[in-house]
Amino acid sequence: MTPILYMIRKEFLQVFRTREMMAILFVAPLVQVLVMGFAITNEVKHITLIIADQDNSVLSREITDAFTHTDRFNVVGYERDMARVGEAIHAWQAQMALVIPPGFGRDIRRGSRPQLQVIVDGLDGNSAGVALGYAGAILQERARQVGRQMPAALSLRNLHRVELQERMWYNLNLNNAQYMVPGIVVVLLTVISLILASIGLVREKEIGTLEQLLVTPLKKYQLLLGKLIPFLILSFIELGIVLKAAQWIFAIEMQGSYLLLAGLSAIYLFSTLGLGIFVSTITGSQQQAMFVSWFFMLLMIMLSGLFIPIENMPPLLQKVTYLNPMRYFMSIIRDIFQKGAAARHLLQDVIPLAGFGLLIFIFSVLKFQKRAA
């Protein structure tokens, strides 16, 4: 056996012997995927809605009825004054307002293009998106019915107008989990690999065994590989378990290749394990390492597009997301899951992912020194 194999054996012995470690590795992620999965994907119901029907036509009343007769929305008031509508949203009395301007019904029958306004409180971006999706669906349904009563040429235009919204509620109306859960899997994979690597190294620093390893002839690459290979393997097991569980519980369909997903996950893990090494070099205790790791993770998650769509971020922040390896992997995993994308279609994400992985890894390995300067 080479020294690396002895390192790997020792790491596995320790992991499987430590009950807390087993819990962190195998129980916590399942709980997290369940909790986060349900919390995030749970259908948004009873969205508080204010209706400002300034038109008061047959059509506007039909629309109002449609919003009233669904448990998606909970109509909390009718208001004509726009200032009051704004106040209600500010005061959190309503999450959404539907404004039907005067002449709306008349205009639509004439075939012109009237505006209808939906105001959403965007504080909870996810719910806001879902709410918009529902509103879009209801309005589209209405438009279809109106369309049937109209000459074809006009109805097409009107239909088109409403269906512009289609992108907004893509995948939100039926199975939000299909979209969110793969993202959560990415988060869990990141958490586990980053924490394992940083804590795994810092723990040895803290108890003093790292110094003992540094004073052996073990080469730096042997030491790091001996630590990281077990973490890589564990991260993969983790990925498998969480994916399978998520698929089973949330009935998510996997359109793409598992092999491709595994390969690209390995590339992604270069970034997170590398970051873990880096964290271990700048911290001296497990607590510090935990803290710094969480900081990096929050930053990565926030800038990944999981909770806040990247298009909704301020332009500067959007640019910052290009520095985030998780952003690319998030997009890759969604494309593989939902579109069954093949490797060649993912290149625009894979290339930066691999680039950052390599960069972070090399930088961290160089920063990790066998001898203090």
Next chain:
Amino acid sequence: MNSQPVSVQTEGLTRRFGKFTAVDRVSITVNQGEIFGFLGANGAGKTTMIRMLCGLLKPSEGKGSVAGFDVYRQSEEIKKHIGYMSQKFSLYDDLTITENIEFYGGIYGLSREAIRHRREQLLEQTGLQDASRKMTRDLPLGFKQRLALGCALLHDPPVIFLDEPTSGVDPEARRSFWDLIYQTADNGKTVFVTTHFMDEAEYCHRVSIMRAGQLIALDTPGNLKKQYQQRSMQEVFVALVEAG
């Protein structure tokens, strides 16, 4: 094994942390087979000195060689020829005694055969044959320290550095640890040991005393006692440290 009679040599070895000088121009020569004591109060710079010699810390200035290898350029070469027991207990508490021995043997690149042989030897030496499957954390500290010394000697290095190896254990356990140190030196190995127990200083062939990073005395315990007209190393130490 190294044929040079000189095992550790430094000349003006210095280490600064920022503006603070932890080890200040220390020059020593330690011969093969010698038990060399390194004395000093907490913070005197003993650990810093050892860490420079072991290749864990880059010196700021001065010269140094260990087992014939230069501390600046050949630190990885040095690591093959030394054993080191840090002042923190450095075996894995959550591995069994056998697993610890096999692990350290393995990362020093010993063959399976050699590991098995050394393991049996070490278990016998430390009287732990019957406890070999025990978790290391369940051992009394005295046994742990003897085991740690054994692990640091698995690859048969000509020089061994022990940083306060006996802190925290009772006099009985300290005595049996020193028995091991004598055995090690009798096998021709150089033992470089730091301590703040002055009675242990009496067991060393030569001792050096450090204060605030500087070497303030270096001789045999007998000569030091004569020179300072004291009856014990304890008194020599008090006289020297109070003089400063």
